[in-house]
Amino acid sequence: MLMNDFVVRFAGEGGQGVVTSAEGLAQASTQVGYHALTYATFPSQILGGPTWTQARICTEPILSSGDQVDVLVAFNEEAYETHAEEVREGGVIIYNADDFTMTDPRSFGLAVDTLARSTGNNRAANMVVIGALAQLVHMPQEYLEDFVEARFRRGRDNDDEIISSNIEAMHLGRQNAAESGFVLGDLAPPNPPDYQQLMLKGNEAIALGATHAGVQFYAGYPISPATTILLWMERNLVGEGKFAYQVSSEIEAITAILGAGYAGKKAMTATAGPGVSLMSEGLGLAWMAEIPLVVVDVQRGGPATGLPTKTEQSDLMGCLFPAHGDVRMPIIAPGSVEECFFGAVHAINWAERYQGPVILMSEMSMAERVQNIRKPDLSKVPVEDRLTYEGGNGYHRYSGNELSPMPLPGGPGAYVANGSEHDEMGDTTHLPSRHIQMTERRFGKLKLLEEENYESDNTGASIALMPWGGSKGPVREAYDALREEGVDIAWYYTMFLHPIPPKLRDELRAKELVIVPELNYQGQWANILRFHRVASTPITQYTGLPFKVSDLVSKVKEIMAEQKEEARA
Amino acid sequence: MSKKNPEYDFKWCPGCGDFGVRRALEVAMINRLEETGLPIENNVVVAGIGCSGNLVHLLEGEQPYGIHGIHGRTLPVAMGVKMARPELNVVIVAGDGDFLSIGGEHIAPQAARNVNVTAVIMDNGVYGLTKGQSSPTTEMGAVTSSTPFGKIEEDLDPLELYLTLGVSYIASGFSGQPRVLARLINEGMNHDGMSMIHVQSPCVTYNDTFQLIKGNAREGIAPALWDIPEDHDPSSKQAAYELVQQGGLPVGVIYKDESRASLEGNMESIRAKARSRSMEQLMDAYAF
Numbered sequence: 001m002l003m004n005d006f007v008v009r010f011a012g013e014g015g016q017g018v019v020t021s022a023e024g025l026a027q028a029s030t031q032v033g034y035h036a037l038t039y040a041t042f043p044s045q046i047l048g049g050p051t052w053t054q055a056r057i058c059t060e061p062i063l064s065s066g067d068q069v070d071v072l073v074a075f076n077e078e079a080y081e082t083h084a085e086e087v088r089e090g091g092v093i094i095y096n097a098d099d100f101t102m103t104d105p106r107s108f109g110l111a112v113d114t115l116a117r118s119t120g121n122n123r124a125a126n127m128v129v130i131g132a133l134a135q136l137v138h139m140p141q142e143y144l145e146d147f148v149e150a151r152f153r154r155g156r157d158n159d160d161e162i163i164s165s166n167i168e169a170m171h172l173g174r175q176n177a178a179e180s181g182f183v184l185g186d187l188a189p190p191n192p193p194d195y196q197q198l199m200l201k202g203n204e205a206i207a208l209g210a211t212h213a214g215v216q217f218y219a220g221y222p223i224s225p226a227t228t229i230l231l232w233m234e235r236n237l238v239g240e241g242k243f244a245y246q247v248s249s250e251i252e253a254i255t256a257i258l259g260a261g262y263a264g265k266k267a268m269t270a271t272a273g274p275g276v277s278l279m280s281e282g283l284g285l286a287w288m289a290e291i292p293l294v295v296v297d298v299q300r301g302g303p304a305t306g307l308p309t310k311t312e313q314s315d316l317m318g319c320l321f322p323a324h325g326d327v328r329m330p331i332i333a334p335g336s337v338e339e340c341f342f343g344a345v346h347a348i349n350w351a352e353r354y355q356g357p358v359i360l361m362s363e364m365s366m367a368e369r370v371q372n373i374r375k376p377d378l379s380k381v382p383v384e385d386r387l388t389y390e391g392g393n394g395y396h397r398y399s400g401n402e403l404s405p406m407p408l409p410g411g412p413g414a415y416v417a418n419g420s421e422h423d424e425m426g427d428t429t430h431l432p433s434r435h436i437q438m439t440e441r442r443f444g445k446l447k448l449l450e451e452e453n454y455e456s457d458n459t460g461a462s463i464a465l466m467p468w469g470g471s472k473g474p475v476r477e478a479y480d481a482l483r484e485e486g487v488d489i490a491w492y493y494t495m496f497l498h499p500i501p502p503k504l505r506d507e508l509r510a511k512e513l514v515i516v517p518e519l520n521y522q523g524q525w526a527n528i529l530r531f532h533r534v535a536s537t538p539i540t541q542y543t544g545l546p547f548k549v550s551d552l553v554s555k556v557k558e559i560m561a562e563q564k565e566e567a568r569a
Numbered sequence: 570m571s572k573k574n575p576e577y578d579f580k581w582c583p584g585c586g587d588f589g590v591r592r593a594l595e596v597a598m599i600n601r602l603e604e605t606g607l608p609i610e611n612n613v614v615v616a617g618i619g620c621s622g623n624l625v626h627l628l629e630g631e632q633p634y635g636i637h638g639i640h641g642r643t644l645p646v647a648m649g650v651k652m653a654r655p656e657l658n659v660v661i662v663a664g665d666g667d668f669l670s671i672g673g674e675h676i677a678p679q680a681a682r683n684v685n686v687t688a689v690i691m692d693n694g695v696y697g698l699t700k701g702q703s704s705p706t707t708e709m710g711a712v713t714s715s716t717p718f719g720k721i722e723e724d725l726d727p728l729e730l731y732l733t734l735g736v737s738y739i740a741s742g743f744s745g746q747p748r749v750l751a752r753l754i755n756e757g758m759n760h761d762g763m764s765m766i767h768v769q770s771p772c773v774t775y776n777d778t779f780q781l782i783k784g785n786a787r788e789g790i791a792p793a794l795w796d797i798p799e800d801h802d803p804s805s806k807q808a809a810y811e812l813v814q815q816g817g818l819p820v821g822v823i824y825k826d827e828s829r830a831s832l833e834g835n836m837e838s839i840r841a842k843a844r845s846r847s848m849e850q851l852m853d854a855y856a857f
Binding site: 200243375 | 610657674
């Protein structure tokens with residue numbers, strides 16, 4: 001049987017090679033031209049704890065981590081018991097025979113560590129696993145050897161030794177799998193993309209996008225799952241005129257980037273939900289005093305400490321309306337690793353364009369997912385800079401009813417960036433007419449952020465499907481499946497949640513019903529759409545895990561059937 | 570700006586100590602202009618919330634840049650401005666409530682970083698703008714609007730706190746002596762590291778301490794204010810501790826540690842170790 005899609009789940013204890021095996025398989029596959037995506041979930045502790053990672057290998061670009069598990073690699077018994085039922089009919093279970101034995105007819109044992117040790121390289125256990133998996137789908141050995149060569153050839157004296165022991169480990173895994181007699185089929189040959197690619201995680205894509213957009217100042221505080229952005233910036237945002245620093249709290253982070261944004265730099269921080277809460281007063285100040293800055297919210301389960309290592313889309317309301325008073329933050333929510341790059345560029349461009357705070361909303365599932373993406377062609381990704389004031393002194397920084405050029409400290413046009421309601425020169429005032437003028441000015445600037453483009457498909461249908469953020473992938477896969485079955489449903493998607501592209505809003509308003517799958521209890525985006533006078537209904541899930549495509553397909557059908565009932569009644 | 574702007578409706582009470590601090594800061598900025606040739610716009614005044622923070626709107630003459638932000642966060646805002654643009658001179662103006670109560674969490678980390686900003690703290694021992702509640706420096710036992718039966722918390726000694734937290738320049742002054750104060754502020758601006766100029770700036774409405782500070786011979790009140798003797802060695806932390814433990818209101822430089830690098834200085838060592846890579850090089854790390 002020719003397979004276009006291969007899904008493997010690796011489960012065990014943290015430190016057993018669960019993540020390295022999955023990422024190794026993904027890297028080996030992308031190297032020869034497959035598409036790959038991993039989904040990772042971690043325990044909230046430094047060492048150990050039950051963990052699992054899923055790798056999906058396809059001949060076509062991938063939208064979700066896949067809900068049909070072809071192979072489960074169980075590193076311990078608990079992992080087997082927890083995940084065995086996820087294995088599809090006809091699937092295979094490989095269990096770590098060094099750790100436990102069992103009699104499931106779908107399974108065979110692999111003495112992962114013993115086999116690795118026999119090569120003289122204790123660290124090659126994950127290669128034993130990868131070799132066995134390759135055998136199950138008849139992935140040619142040379143693919144794997146190329147990968148090992150690329151991964152371990154680093155100019156060390158013992159490179160040859162390391163490479164040969166890893167290849168030997170793969171052989172042993174392969175041999176054992178062959179002896180087991182299990183076969184899944186033949187993975188179709190890859191269809192290598194004709195463009196350059198990158199293999200990276202969502203947080204890395206955000207960091208790269210921000211760098212391309214010209215971020216110069218970063219202040220952050222460690223919090224899962226946003227910490228890797230801080231670490232990336234401390235390593236890479238270096239050199240003249242650049243600054244990255246771990247400050248003492250999220251309050252310090254937001255106020256420090258506010259000072260930097262005021263002083264003329266493109267400034268950014270990244271955090272998760274609890275950090276956004278601490279930043280809310282600072283976000284209100286940036287809105288009020290008209291200071292460009294970007295806050296990245298890598299969402300996790302909440303509230304409070306919540307589910308710090310699980311995924312959720314429950315911060316939307318908190319990000320749109322984080323502060324006291326009349327505010328509504330611009331929100332960009334990328335839906336894939338690739339969009340994390342472009343979303344970050346847009347976020348910084350937006351902050352510069354309208355002179356205010358912008359929130360980029362990612363999610364745990366994208367932050368830690370490794371995926372191959374098309375290498376962005378930077379010449380086609382424009383970068384924007386704020387309008388700066390270049391006249392003489394005596395300037396009224398907040399004059400007029402819309403955007404005005406921003407003076408930079410050191411130069412002419414000194415003013416007070418004021419968090420109290422202010423007049424045109426920035427002085428505090430309580431006049432009703434000023435509060436009216438300035439409130440309208442601040443909301444009016446949002447028009448500058450209204451974008452033209454958005455995704456749409458089969459727009460003639462009266463019922464539409466519209467995900468947001470990281471649920472885009474599984475929902476699109478469900479949409480494709482529904483269309484294949486002949487279901488008449490439209491598709492809409494944008495990463496620009498506020499302001500929403502006006503043409504998109506108008507199209508959505510014309511629909512009988514817009515179905516919004518989202519990972520929260522309240523149906524937050526569906527609620528916002530209703531506020532826009534769109535007839536919307538959510539499909540909610542609050543498990544800490546991403547959607548399964550099959551669940552979505554059946555739920556969408558149910559809702560459509562109910563809608564037809566109602567229409568008839 | 571107030572004189573030019575009839576719309577600005579905030580006023581200090583007549584006789585407020587903050588007038589003297591404003592004068593001192595104006596003089597210090599002019600002195601700096603004369604010393605360095607850098608224009609007044611090279612100064613950024615980061616203001617806290619309270620009567621004291623309004624100083625940023627009340628400055629007369631050539632205007633510096635200013636941020637009048639949110640309560641308690643002057644230090645990290647100032648750090649952001651300074652590390653974004655090290656060539657700017659960053660001055661904080663805030664009160665005891667703003668800086669020592671809600672903002673207290675920022676003093677230790679910013680002192681450890683030795684961020685090169687100058688903070689002028691106007692201490693009146695009370696929350697004035699919200700009408701007379703107790704602050705960290707209100708005396709224990711004092712009856713205020715929020716301590717109707719007397720304050721039951723020990724009052725904080727800010728000078729001792731700054732010393733303990735490792736602030737590298739600490740001076741103490743009185744708003745009634747704007748010239749002396751200007752000199753202490755200028756010395757702080759010239760110090761390469763975190764500078765605190767703690768100023769007794771009495772609130773004539775809720776906590777009028779002018780007489781206690783200046784004394785009144787007729788009524789037999791000895792002045793709390795005393796000049797720090799010339800033989801005091803500000804480079805000695807031990808001497809500084811002994812000095813602040815003498816009580817009263819010392820005027821002058823209490824402590825000055827010029828041996829430590831500022832945060833900007835230490836960033837240079839990071840820049841020497843780190844490799845700055847182009848966007849293409851950064852992307853190549855993920856290419857395959």
